[in-house]
Amino acid sequence: MFSFFKKRGNVESEHIQNIVEDYTNIIPIAEYFKSETGVTFDKQISILQNKVTTFCKQRNIYSFLELLKLIEHNRELKQALIDTLTTNETFFYREFKQIQELVGLVKDAAKEVTILCAPSATGEEPYGIAIALLEAGVAHNRFHITGIDINHDATSKAKDAIYKARNMRNLTPEIIEKYFLKDDSVYILKESVKSQVTFKVLNLFDPSFITIGKFDFIFSRNMLIYFDKETKNRAKEILESLRKNPNQEIFFGHADLF
Numbered sequence: 001m002f003s004f005f006k007k008r009g010n011v012e013s014e015h016i017q018n019i020v021e022d023y024t025n026i027i028p029i030a031e032y033f034k035s036e037t038g039v040t041f042d043k044q045i046s047i048l049q050n051k052v053t054t055f056c057k058q059r060n061i062y063s064f065l066e067l068l069k070l071i072e073h074n075r076e077l078k079q080a081l082i083d084t085l086t087t088n089e090t091f092f093y094r095e096f097k098q099i100q101e102l103v104g105l106v107k108d109a110a111k112e113v114t115i116l117c118a119p120s121a122t123g124e125e126p127y128g129i130a131i132a133l134l135e136a137g138v139a140h141n142r143f144h145i146t147g148i149d150i151n152h153d154a155t156s157k158a159k160d161a162i163y164k165a166r167n168m169r170n171l172t173p174e175i176i177e178k179y180f181l182k183d184d185s186v187y188i189l190k191e192s193v194k195s196q197v198t199f200k201v202l203n204l205f206d207p208s209f210i211t212i213g214k215f216d217f218i219f220s221r222n223m224l225i226y227f228d229k230e231t232k233n234r235a236k237e238i239l240e241s242l243r244k245n246p247n248q249e250i251f252f253g254h255a256d257l258f
């Protein structure tokens with residue numbers, strides 16, 4: 001339906017190539033993306049088709065088939081596709097009750113603890129946890145947080161730690177005043193909080209993921225919502241294997257139902 005011929009190359013050239021522009025069969029891309037990231041577009045296949053069509057057109061890639069071939073050897077292109085197709089919506093103090101519960105557990109632990117946020121998106125969750133712990137009087141040297149996410153752009157933003165008011169709506173003016181510097185319309189997180197968190201670009205399903213180490217507490221909120229049942233269970237098993245204490249419950253989001 002969307003197929004037609006395009007000419008690629010210089011019109012003066014003797015070797016003008018006719019390329020079939022074909023953005024029709026999105027299924028192989030959906031299958032590839034799910035096998036790589038766990039994310040399924042089963043119920044949003046037309047959204048996927050529109051996003052990938054735009055992605056291809058912006059890069060002069062003439063068909064989904066060509067995209068699949070290119071991705072095999074081009075890691076940057078693959079990362080750009082992952083960055084385009086993953087949803088990084090997040091904000092400070094999301095589902096704050098769980099953060100409060102964690103604060104209580106960390107205080108009770110009375111030792112240095114490690115916390116994993118998988119996924120960390122643009123950083124609001126791990127930084128929010130750090131702020132809540134500091135506010136509760138937990139010393140800087142009593143905790144460290146690791147944030148991981150498959151999205152490279154989101155992780156760069158997390159490292160920059162510069163936020164707009166919209167994502168800080170749950171923070172009080174006192175907290176904002178204490179932990180951020182205001183610059184025009186943005187808020188820059190202070191180093192005292194930034195230094196509590198380390199970010200890494202990682203795919204939960206990458207075989208090397210489990211070498212990241214073991215953690216006292218694990219947050220994994222609002223990622224499993226993008227997975228089907230079988231993939232959710234696989235993700236849960238991977239995360240459970242990273243617990244120092246096998247009895248410690250993982251903090252999943254309320255929407256991440258099994």
Ligand SMILES: C[S@@+](CC[C@H](N)C(=O)[O-])C[C@H]1O[C@@H](n2cnc3c(N)ncnc32)[C@H](O)[C@@H]1O
Nearest residue numbers: 037086088090119121150151203204221222223
């Ligand atoms: C909606 S955000 C959730 C962020 C935060 N935990 C929260 O609840 O606000 C979902 C994140 O999951 C990440 N993600 C999806 N699949 C992933 C995978 N296989 N490995 C690591 N991160 C993944 C996406 O890049 C996205 O940033």
